[in-house]
Amino acid sequence: xxxxxxxxxxxxxxxxxxxHCPYCSNPVVLKSATAVTAELTTDEWRRVIRExxxxxxxxxGFSGGEPLARRDLADLVHAAREANLYTNLITxxxxxxxxxxxxxxxxxxxxxxxxxxxxxxxxADEIAGARAxxxxxxxxxxxxxxxxxxxxxxxxxxxxxxxxPQMIGLAExxxxxxxxxxxxxxxxxxxxxxxxxxxxxxxxxxxxxxATTAKARLAGKIDIFYVLPDYYESRPKPCLNGWGQRYLTVxxxxxxxxxxxxxxxxxxxxxxxxxxxxxxxxxxxxxxFNRFRGTEWMPEPCQSxxxxxxxxxxxxxxxxxxxxxxxxxxxxxxLSPNRAGVxxxxxxxxxxxxxACDWTCRMNPMKLPVSQ
Amino acid sequence: xxxxxxxxxxxxxxxxxxxRGVRLQIDSTTGKSVxxxxxxxxxxxxxxxxxxxxxxxxxxxxxxxxxxxEYDADPMALAADxxxxxxxxxxxxxxxxx
Ligand SMILES: C[S@@+](CC[C@H](N)C(=O)[O-])C[C@H]1O[C@@H](n2cnc3c(N)ncnc32)[C@H](O)[C@@H]1O
Ligand code: SF4
Ligand code: SF4
Numbered sequence: 001x002x003x004x005x006x007x008x009x010x011x012x013x014x015x016x017x018x019x020h021c022p023y024c025s026n027p028v029v030l031k032s033a034t035a036v037t038a039e040l041t042t043d044e045w046r047r048v049i050r051e052x053x054x055x056x057x058x059x060x061g062f063s064g065g066e067p068l069a070r071r072d073l074a075d076l077v078h079a080a081r082e083a084n085l086y087t088n089l090i091t092x093x094x095x096x097x098x099x100x101x102x103x104x105x106x107x108x109x110x111x112x113x114x115x116x117x118x119x120x121x122x123x124a125d126e127i128a129g130a131r132a133x134x135x136x137x138x139x140x141x142x143x144x145x146x147x148x149x150x151x152x153x154x155x156x157x158x159x160x161x162x163x164x165p166q167m168i169g170l171a172e173x174x175x176x177x178x179x180x181x182x183x184x185x186x187x188x189x190x191x192x193x194x195x196x197x198x199x200x201x202x203x204x205x206x207x208x209x210x211a212t213t214a215k216a217r218l219a220g221k222i223d224i225f226y227v228l229p230d231y232y233e234s235r236p237k238p239c240l241n242g243w244g245q246r247y248l249t250v251x252x253x254x255x256x257x258x259x260x261x262x263x264x265x266x267x268x269x270x271x272x273x274x275x276x277x278x279x280x281x282x283x284x285x286x287x288x289f290n291r292f293r294g295t296e297w298m299p300e301p302c303q304s305x306x307x308x309x310x311x312x313x314x315x316x317x318x319x320x321x322x323x324x325x326x327x328x329x330x331x332x333x334x335l336s337p338n339r340a341g342v343x344x345x346x347x348x349x350x351x352x353x354x355x356a357c358d359w360t361c362r363m364n365p366m367k368l369p370v371s372q
Numbered sequence: 373x374x375x376x377x378x379x380x381x382x383x384x385x386x387x388x389x390x391x392r393g394v395r396l397q398i399d400s401t402t403g404k405s406v407x408x409x410x411x412x413x414x415x416x417x418x419x420x421x422x423x424x425x426x427x428x429x430x431x432x433x434x435x436x437x438x439x440x441x442e443y444d445a446d447p448m449a450l451a452a453d454x455x456x457x458x459x460x461x462x463x464x465x466x467x468x469x470x
Contacts, residue, residue: 005401007413056401058413086395086408111393111410149393149410177393177465178410223411223465 003244003284003293005056009085010063010249010260011048013073014039017066018094020129020361021117023155023190023197026065027264029369032253036365039252042072044274046079048250051279053083057248061088063260065252065365068095074103081108088113090153093139094132105146112143113180115153118160119170127159129361140174151178156207156229157190157197158355164210171222179222181211183229187261187317193359194345201350204232231342235307236314236330243292243316248283250274256282258289258316265317266326292316292327299327301335384433386469388423388458394466396424407466414466420457427467432458 015026015036030036040048049060060080067073068091080087089104090113116136117127124133143150152171154160160167164181171179183204184190184197199207211226218224230237240247240259249257254274257263263271269291272282283289291297295308302313313319314330322331322341331338349355390396395408405421407414416424422442426435436454440447461467 056399058399058406058408084397084400086410086413088410110395110408113410147392151410220465225411 004246006052006248006283007057007246008059008061008248009049009052009057010061010247011045011076012064012249012251012260013045013062013067013070013076014065014252015365016069017064017092017362017365018069018130019066019092019132020363021127021155021189022129022193022359022361023157023184024362025185025188025190025261026362026365027188027368028192029264030365031255031263032370036252039070040250040254040274042075044254045072045076048254048274048279049076049079049083049085051274052248053085055280055283057085059086059088061090063090066092066094068092068100074100074107074109077104077109078107086110091115091139092128092132093136094130096139096142098142101142101146105148109148111149111151113151113153114140114143115155116167116170117155118163119166120163123160123163137174140176144175149178150174150176151180152176153180153182155184156181156199156227157184158199158203159197159357161199161203161207164207165214168210168214168218168222168224172218176222178225180225180227181207182225182227185227185230187265187321189360189362191321195349196355196357196359198231198345198349199229200355201232201346204229230315230318230332231346233332234334236311236318236332238311239315239318239330240312242294242312244283244289245293248279248289256286256288258292261317262288266320269326297327299329301333301337302329305335383469385431387429387431388427388435388462388467388469389429390424390427391465391468409466414464419453420461423454423457424461424467 067089077087087110089109093114117124121133125131154167168179186194190197211224215224244258249260251257255263255271256274257271269288271288272286298308298313302308314333316326318330319328320326323338328338329336331342393410397406399406405416407416422439423435426438436447436451440450
């Protein structure tokens with residue numbers, strides 16, 4: 001099999017974060033007690049960035065946790081620019097003061113995705129588990145003033161989905177170039193809190209209409225990118241454009257993952273670490289990147305399905321979370337023998353009117369349990 | 373529809389330039405030109421590349437003339453191609469017209 005070249009690296013700089021979003025896709029259990037204390041150093045990240053550029057990567061996203069929790073963020077942006085990468089900061093905005101904004105701009109930061117929990121301060125702060133909303137508005141103003149393209153990212157779930165028009169309004173008010181309305185994907189904390197986060201069918205139908213209308217109204221002004229809630233779909237999302245095809249993630253301790261949620265969702269797959277191996281080898285040769293590359297590994301019904309080059313059998317993490325086997329067809333697909341599992345979750349929610357609404361807030365990673 | 377068509381007409385005197393947050397660079401893996409922007413990457417065909425490397429403050433007609441000279445081509449025929457490419461890039465918000 002010819003190995004493709006990667007285009008984008010997601011650099012998860014840290015799991016530390018001052019907020020507590022119940023939908024956070026970060027891991028709920030850490031693989032080792034050192035996942036917080038043994039983060040890659042500045043020099044190690046610099047090397048990862050150079051190796052990624054040599055592999056063909058053209059874009060880097062700095063994420064986490066909260067990337068601003070790393071004091072060396074601007075140095076890493078600078079290193080990425082020196083390697084000719086397009087730099088994208090994916091942030092809650094907490095910690096973005098004038099000095100840091102200036103340092104990031106001077107380092108050559110190309111674009112920012114700023115996340116919001118809602119347009120409404122009280123609801124937003126309740127979801128974030130902290131007084132965050134006002135600070136985010138401040139952060140947006142600083143990003144605007146620095147002249148850096150701004151995208152607002154909203155994670156959509158049952159508690160905020162009815163405010164879609166107002167959230168789009170916030171993006172207009174902040175003069176964002178783009179707004180991403182992403183229905184929560186159920187990994188990490190979101191999987192744990194699924195019963196409280198999953199929107200009802202009625203909500204989903206109306207949200208889709210609102211998003212479509214707003215998209216037309218704001219065409220040419222703001223790009224609206226609406227991510228469907230895949231449980232309500234009949235075909236899975238073309239996850240990552242295929243495993244090990246275009247993207248790679250390096251997590252805070254240097255594990256290299258085909259997708260950011262793979263290490264927690266697929267515990268039986270061993271992931272290589274940049275401290276022990278060259279990135280090039282990991283991308284081309286490692287078992288973790290090759291296991292689900294291409295289409296040969298696919299079981300039925302995917303193997304003989306004409307859609308297999310289009311959706312790649314869906315998401316490996318979702319298959320693992322539902323069926324215990326990452327190689328299975330994504331259970332969102334109605335051709336999957338495991339679709340009943342998804343329907344049961346939807347049925348539970350849509351057949352009754354008293355919905356669970358308690359959720360567990362994302363915890364400080366220092367306090368997380370460790371597996372094994 | 374009419375209205376949109378009109379909006380996307382490009383004047384000879386317009387000065388196209390890359391939109392904010394868009395970078396033009398060589399992909400060292402393929403040697404080809406690419407546009408990099410927040411939502412993705414666009415690999416450029418030769419026409420687009422030749423046009424974009426000349427979007428440095430020149431007007432559309434100046435770009436057409438420069439290309440016609442370089443390739444010894446008919447400016448009238450070239451103008452249509454240039455316009456088409458610029459309109460497509462503008463629609464994707466990758467260039468702005470100053
Ligand atoms: C994990 S966060 C890390 C960066 C930063 N702390 C933030 O929240 O913006 C990366 C991006 O994923 C989004 N996100 C987090 N959990 C998600 C989920 N379960 N489904 C979809 N998007 C999610 C966040 O809104 C953010 O835009
Ligand atoms: S999604 Fe929320 S909790 Fe998770 S890293 Fe981002 S800000 Fe922190
Ligand atoms: S059977 Fe597999 S390849 Fe076919 S649509 Fe379903 S997930 Fe996609």
